[in-house]
Structures are given as C-alpha cells and as structure tokens.
Amino acid sequence: MIYLIIIFTVLFSIFAFVRLDWAVMFLIAALPAYLIRFNILGLPATLLEVMIWVVFLIWLVKNFSRVKNNFLENFKKENKKIKIRYPFDWEIVLLLLVAFVAVGVSSFSFSSLGILKAYFFEPVMFFIVVLNIMKGDVGRNKILWSLAISALTVSLLAIYQKITGNFIDNPVWAAAETRRVVSFFGYPNAVGLYLGPIILIMVGWFFSALANARNDKIKIFFIGLAIIMSILSIYFAKSKGALLGVAAGLIVFGLMVNKKVRWSVVIALLLIMIGVTAYQPARKLVYDTATFKTFSGQIRMVGWEESWKMLKDGRLITGAGLANVKNAVAPYHAEGFFIKNDDPNWLKNLRNSADYRKQMWQPLEIYLYPHNIILNFWSELGLAGMMLFVWIILKYFWVGIKNYRQASEKYKYINIGLICAMVAIVVHGLVDVPYFKNDLSVMFWLFVAMISMINLEKNYGENNI
Numbered sequence: 001m002i003y004l005i006i007i008f009t010v011l012f013s014i015f016a017f018v019r020l021d022w023a024v025m026f027l028i029a030a031l032p033a034y035l036i037r038f039n040i041l042g043l044p045a046t047l048l049e050v051m052i053w054v055v056f057l058i059w060l061v062k063n064f065s066r067v068k069n070n071f072l073e074n075f076k077k078e079n080k081k082i083k084i085r086y087p088f089d090w091e092i093v094l095l096l097l098v099a100f101v102a103v104g105v106s107s108f109s110f111s112s113l114g115i116l117k118a119y120f121f122e123p124v125m126f127f128i129v130v131l132n133i134m135k136g137d138v139g140r141n142k143i144l145w146s147l148a149i150s151a152l153t154v155s156l157l158a159i160y161q162k163i164t165g166n167f168i169d170n171p172v173w174a175a176a177e178t179r180r181v182v183s184f185f186g187y188p189n190a191v192g193l194y195l196g197p198i199i200l201i202m203v204g205w206f207f208s209a210l211a212n213a214r215n216d217k218i219k220i221f222f223i224g225l226a227i228i229m230s231i232l233s234i235y236f237a238k239s240k241g242a243l244l245g246v247a248a249g250l251i252v253f254g255l256m257v258n259k260k261v262r263w264s265v266v267i268a269l270l271l272i273m274i275g276v277t278a279y280q281p282a283r284k285l286v287y288d289t290a291t292f293k294t295f296s297g298q299i300r301m302v303g304w305e306e307s308w309k310m311l312k313d314g315r316l317i318t319g320a321g322l323a324n325v326k327n328a329v330a331p332y333h334a335e336g337f338f339i340k341n342d343d344p345n346w347l348k349n350l351r352n353s354a355d356y357r358k359q360m361w362q363p364l365e366i367y368l369y370p371h372n373i374i375l376n377f378w379s380e381l382g383l384a385g386m387m388l389f390v391w392i393i394l395k396y397f398w399v400g401i402k403n404y405r406q407a408s409e410k411y412k413y414i415n416i417g418l419i420c421a422m423v424a425i426v427v428h429g430l431v432d433v434p435y436f437k438n439d440l441s442v443m444f445w446l447f448v449a450m451i452s453m454i455n456l457e458k459n460y461g462e463n464n465i
Helices: 002-018 020-029 031-035 047-062 064-073 089-105 110-133 136-164 188-211 217-237 240-257 259-278 280-290 295-312 325-332 346-352 354-360 373-405 409-429 438-460
Strands: 037-040 043-046 336-338 361-363
Touching: 002 020, 002 047, 020 031, 020 047, 020 110, 020 136, 031 043, 031 047, 031 136, 031 438, 043 047, 043 110, 047 064, 047 110, 047 438, 089 110, 089 373, 110 438, 136 188, 136 217, 136 409, 136 438, 188 217, 188 240, 188 409, 188 438, 217 240, 240 259, 240 409, 259 280, 295 325, 295 361, 295 373, 325 373, 346 354, 354 361, 373 409, 373 438, 409 438
Parallel strands: none
Antiparallel strands: 037 043, 336 361
16 A cells, blocks of 8 residues: 555656646545545555645745745835735634644644644645646636536546445445435535535536636536536435535525526525425424424534533633544533424423333434534634634635625636635534535635635736736
8 A cells, every 4th residue: 555655656746746737636636535544654644635745845846946035025125026915824824823722732642733734734735835826717727627527526426326325334324215425435424515615616617607708518518517416416415514505605606696696596585485484394394404403403402512511611712622522522421312303292201111212312422523613613723713713714705705896707706606615614514514624624725725816816917926
C-alpha cells in the first residue's frame, strides 16, 4: 500500500509541477480520496492531504519570489502598487488561533492535532492555492467541471448500489426493502452532505450555460445529468436533511434568479402549503419533522440535550476541545431512551408493561459530534470558535449579496448558486455535521474562495488579481 502511495505522490508532484491548474482540478474531483488512509512515520494521513500539500508546496516554490515581494510590500510606507488583501484574511488567522487553542483544551492529543491539520490548516492552504491559480472565467469553469465530474462519479456508484445492493457493508442498508446507498462513503448521510451543496452550484452553472450566447448543448446536458443523478443519489440515500437543504437552496435560487421565476416559486410554495394543510398525512409528517417527533428527530434531540449539559457544566467558553466531544459527553450520556409515538396510552403502557418498554427502548451510542451546526462548532472550538464561524458564514452571504447586486451576466448565476450552496449547508447542518469531515471542510473553503474570487474580480478586474 505505502509503495503505491509513494508512486502516486511522485507522479502527482510531476503532474502538478507541469500543470498546477490541472492538478488542482484533479484534487477537487477527487475530494473523496480522503477515504484512502495510511500512516507516515506513525502519523495518520490521507491521500487528499498528500495532494493538498503537493499543490501548495509547488505553488509556493514556483511563486516564492512573488509571494515574498508581496509580503514585503505591505511594510513599505510609500507604495503605489494596488494592495489586494486576501478575502477572509483576519477570519482565517483567528480561526487557526482558536483551533490551536482548542487543541490545547484537548491536551494536545494526536487526534486533536490531526483534526487541526485536516479540517483547518490544510483547507486554508487549499483556499490560498485556489485564489491564486483559478482566476477569472477560465479558472471558475475548471472548478465547476471538476465538481460536476466528482458529483457524477459519486452518483454513478450510488445508483449502481441502489440497483444491485453491492458495496454496501451494512446489511440493513444493503437489504432491498431498507436499502440506503452510501457511494464511496461509509454511511448514507455522507452522500447528501457531499452532493447537496454541489447540486446548487450546478444549478447556477446550468442557468449560466443557458444564458450563454453559444448555448453549448453538450455542456448543458452534462450539467443537467449531474444535477439529476445527484438528486436521485440523495433520495436513494434517504438523507432527509440533505433533501431539505437542497429544497431550501432551490427556493432561494428561484427567489433570486429573476422576477418570472420568483413569482412561479411563490405561487408553487403557496399551493404546496395549501395542499399540506388540507392533506392530513402530509400535515402530520411536516409537523412531526419540524418538532423532531420522528425517530431520527428524537435521536437528535437526545444528542443535543447531552451536548448542552456538557457545555453548561463548565465548558461554555472552552468547549470540549478538538476531537474530544465523545469523552466530554460520556458522563452525561444515557445508554438509550424510550421512543415516543402517537399512542395516547404511551406513558401508561411504558410504566405497566415490560414488553412494551423493551419494544420502545432504543440504545444510543455517543456520536463524534452533536449533529447541529452551532453545537458542532461550539463543542469543538468553544464559544469564540462558534461565533467566528457564524461570522464567516454571515460574511459569506454578505459578500454574495454584494456580488449579486452588482453582478455582471457572466458570473450572476454562479454567484447565486454559491449563495444557495451555503443555504443548503446551513439548513442540512441543523441536523447533521456539514464541516467536520476532510472533504467537506475543503469544499467549504473552496466555496469561500469562489465567492471571494467573484468579489475580487468585480472590484479589481480579472487582470489585477
């Protein structure tokens, strides 16, 4: 195994030295490569991390003189050169500092240092490379093609699994009557976490391609295929949070794209609301989902309660520390809980019947994260880290709206797609973990880089960034 990793690293390094932009494209398309894990001198690593280090170091070596000169220019008093700051620069510095403090809270354990490296330091390295390599329309299209290829590859395997049941390790998920696809990942929700935001980016690209005078039919077909297959894959994974996130993103997209579509979306939403209100089963489903009375909702509620108890017990400021949530929550963890249902005699039966208690009892494990975007960041990074990430997401939307108000036609729809991708991340993040995963953290900062590039291009012109 290690010899294959060495051979790949050498070949990828040569590839990156010759065509760094293509190497970045390959990396984006191969974000799930984090699943290939190994050790370097006893330290855990992934193939995705190797590629990030290769592209960053080669970019740094090839541009060292320019990077050094630009850095020194900042200290000159009389400097007529246009100074362009890195977008989200101070937020990144603060985030790395907060993350390092969170490692200290975890007593500088190997696992916490690994999380710092993989979820914060390396995604920021990739953010810097993307901003400097993938510039303008050409760079934007390279990123989009890479994301589309990645989404299509993940979706092809997922749909194959749906048809055959092959390559699904969990027997319950593999069984035809309870089948949930996992694609390359180890669990179904990972499919939705990965594909959900990409779908919204692809929708923006689809509208951009339609608006293009050349109207490339092959390109439009490919984008449309990626969108349809990605939605099907999420549906076959039965990831309700992802479907809800995609739906929320599509609604926002429709409200932003133009007046005609906006009114169509408003009318469609009104009709759906009337239908849901009139149809009792649908009304009950929406109510139970919104109030977390479903099976998965009850599990989430228990996890949130335990995480909140942990935070209140002297950890409101510091959190649990990176990679330490399971240990910190353990003293507050219940072995399981009794599943509630619509039976009016539920509590009475629970008290009087041992068989009923056995039937309603649900064992519960301690999850790595609380499965809520606020509690995830709060538990891992402390109060300051949670507030900083809220600020980063709000600033992302603010930059996107600024771009939207002054957008030229060439990046109008891509910009809307980027806004809606973050909407999908936040909405899905209400019940899941949309950041603390190798591919998702890199994807998050890729989106931040893309929306930043549009802003830089708008303010300084493509030739000056």
